[in-house]
Amino acid sequence: MPLVAREDSLLAVIDLQPRLRGERLDAGDKRCAEEAGRRAAWLAAAARALGIPAVITEEDPQMNGPADAAVPAPLRACAPVLAKTVSGLAGCPEIMAAVRSAGRRTALLAGF
DSSP states (O other): OOSSOGGGEEEEEEOOOHHHHTTOSOHHHHHHHHHHHHHHHHHHHHHHHHTOOEEEEEESHHHHOOOOTTTTTTTTTTSOEEEESSSSGGGOHHHHHHHHHTTOSEEEEEEO
16 A cells, blocks of 8 residues: 555645745745745646645735745646635634545645
């Protein structure tokens, strides 16, 4: 049995918002954050190509801006973009409902 089965997986792209990380990062950390964004974008494209459902979250998008445009692009047509009002996903009933409705038991996590 594989560690991760495509038919039982869901991708959660979590709070990958450029404004959320802001200008607080030093140069090295900024490069790491940008690389995390590139990797999440790659993972999102792979999930889309493999038919893995996804959810995209944005923490307080009115203050922190939208999710990185590179990540939602391959998913926007089929993945909900949901606002988080608290730090943890489990504290957001709308997000948990979207996760449960996918009927998948394995969550692949990307983002911040």
